Amino acid sequence: MxxxxxxxxxxxxxxxxxxxxxxxxxxxxxxxxxxxxxxxxxxxxxxxxxxxxxxxxxxxxxxxxxxxxxxxxxxxxxxxxxxxxxxxxxxxxxxxxxxxxxxxxxxxxxxxKKTNRNPEIALTDISDRSTPQEKLYTSFNNIRNSIYDEILTTILNKTPSAFEKLVVLLLQRMGYGGEVKNSGLVTKKSNDGGIDGIIKEDILGFGRINIQAKRYRLDIAVGREEIQRFVGALAVAQSNKGVFITTSYFSKGAIEYVENLYGSTTVVLIDGKDLAAYIYDYGLGMQVEQTIEIKKMDTDFWDSMADQ
Structure with a gap:
């Protein structure tokens, strides 16, 4: 059989x-x-x-x-x-x-099409009318999206403190902190002041990126009020750079609030789908399972040869 x-x-x-x-x-x-x-x-x-x-x-x-x-x-x-x-x-x-x-x-x-950016990951149907190349790319994206789902499911089964360590490692993997030794720090719960992690951008620590990490179920939105509290925590910490990372998604009000922030404070929002994509792209906790080479004709090489 x-x-x-x-x-x-x-x-x-x-x-x-x-x-x-x-x-x-x-x-x-x-x-x-x-x-x-x-x-x-x-x-x-x-x-x-x-x-x-x-x-x-x-x-x-x-x-x-x-x-x-x-x-x-x-x-x-x-x-x-x-x-x-x-x-x-x-x-x-x-x-x-x-x-x-x-x-x-x-x-x-x-x-x-979810306007609230809920990070529920979709797989795309492969039509019989698709070209072989279209089927290949669609299959690749489906595999990738399936791994995104697995990444988020795995994170939700970890502790909140483990998630905080993960996001600090991710930002370091993305290049923040540069060559600064011990550039990433997870703050202590008893005295975090609304800040879960810190990335030092220079050796003396004058430049800092403050992190808030929320390990929420995929269907629970992060609202405007939580972003406002984070901005308040940034002000207390005398910081103008913040990254709010969640496994779920941000409400429309939260997104609009960040887009309309005035002054020198900058807040970047990373939802579950973006988080999974960054973890995948930067290879944090990932292994390369398979490499496929797709080749095409080099037209310059073949055109340089005399035609019959």
Whole structure:
């Protein structure tokens, strides 16, 4: 039997979790391989590039789509558990109806334009009418967005103090603090004055970037009042530079308040989607899994040769 596509694995994965247990991704390999009667060679078959097992990767995508549709929960990084919605649909809907629902929900996420910048990450559908290059770029962006989701889920399972350390490390990785030794500092809770972290921009510490870090659930907005309190904390700290970082998103009022700040105070807002993108782009806690080279004809080289 050939290796099943990721959409063919979704119903079976749901059924495995129907007893309410939580499972890691790798724990799905054996029961799904047994159900689909796969050989050892099929289970271990690699992509032509040699990077990654095909069956494992398809299980990963099946679980990701089920999670995005709300049929699975992720109580921890790489851990899956069936949701109440998933239980209800398994009991009341046909496999075809469930798959159509999942595809619809994923498509809806992509089409919805959220004016509040909620960092819910969408995957883009790959049309059969797309060119091979368009499919490649879309696949790349889908993989990237899937990792963004995993980054935010992981952060939400860490402590607030761990998040504060993370954002200080991120700003340092982005180049703030330069060559200054020990340029990043996480403030003590007992005396932080509304400031969670500090980046020193020069050796003597005359220039400072003050940080506020809020580890909020993705659906809880940071409001105008919280930004105003942060600006007040900057004034007390006699600082004119601040970065407010959250795992969620900023309300319209918060964004407008920052845009209309007058005087010498500058506040930069980084929401969950931007945070995940910066962590990904600057390689903080990330590993390069695969490198693909796409080549094209060098027209200058070929045009320099005589035509027949």
């Amino acid at each position: 050939s290796i099943p596509k990721y959409d063919e694995l979704r119903i079976s994965a749901l059924n495995i979790l129907l007893d309410g247990r939580s499972m890691k991704l790798k724990d799905f390999v054996e029961p799904l391989a047994k159900e689909f009667k796969l050989t050892e060679d099929e289970i271990n078959e690699m992509y032509p590039s040699g990077n990654g097992h095909i069956f494992y990767d398809r299980i990963s995508w099946a679980l990701s789509y089920l999670n995005m549709a709300g049929l699975l929960d992720k109580p921890g990084r790489g851990i899956y558990r069936i949701s109440q919605k998933g239980i209800d649909m398994l009991k009341s809907k046909t496999p075809l109806a469930i798959n159509e629902f999942v595809d619809h929900e994923v498509s809806k996420r992509d089409k919805s």
